[in-house]
Amino acid sequence: MIDHLDHLVLTTINLEACKDFYVRVMGMRLETFGNGRxxxxxxxxxxxxxxxxxEFEPKAHLPVPGALDLCFIASTALDTVVAHLQAEQWPIIEGPVQxxxxxxxxxxxxVRDxxxxxxxxSEPLDTSIR
Known part of the structure; x- marks a missing residue:
């Protein structure tokens, strides 16, 4: 019945810091849609x-900052991601780990946003070579 995730909603207390992290550190593109969302x-x-x-309605029952635990698959090697995080001086709190x-x-x-x-x-591990 379900094929894939289209979007999720993140609640922030500091919009500028949030934009900085997801655009500069994570490399995502900032997009405006609807009525300035x-x-x-x-x-x-x-x-x-x-x-x-x-928040926009409808919203989660209890939208709070800091409640998400998200995993993203990188488009580059994890070593490249680590080097980028270090260059941006963004602390890694654990890893690399399997x-x-x-x-x-x-x-x-x-990391924490x-x-x-x-x-x-993350990067996928090719277990066929192990």
């Missing part, structure tokens, strides 16, 4: 942004 686009998905206290993703083994690093959401950035 903001989103971060990557691939065929996006993250819509709500500012706490100014985990299990939706389609198999992944190698991941973990400005709202303290846990962000996992």
């Amino acid at each position: 903001l989103a971060f686009r990557f691939g065929n998905q996006k993250i819509n942004v709500h500012v706490r206290g100014h 985990r299990t993703g939706a389609t198999g083994l992944i190698r991941s690093v973990y 400005p709202d303290l959401n846990l962000i996992e950035i």
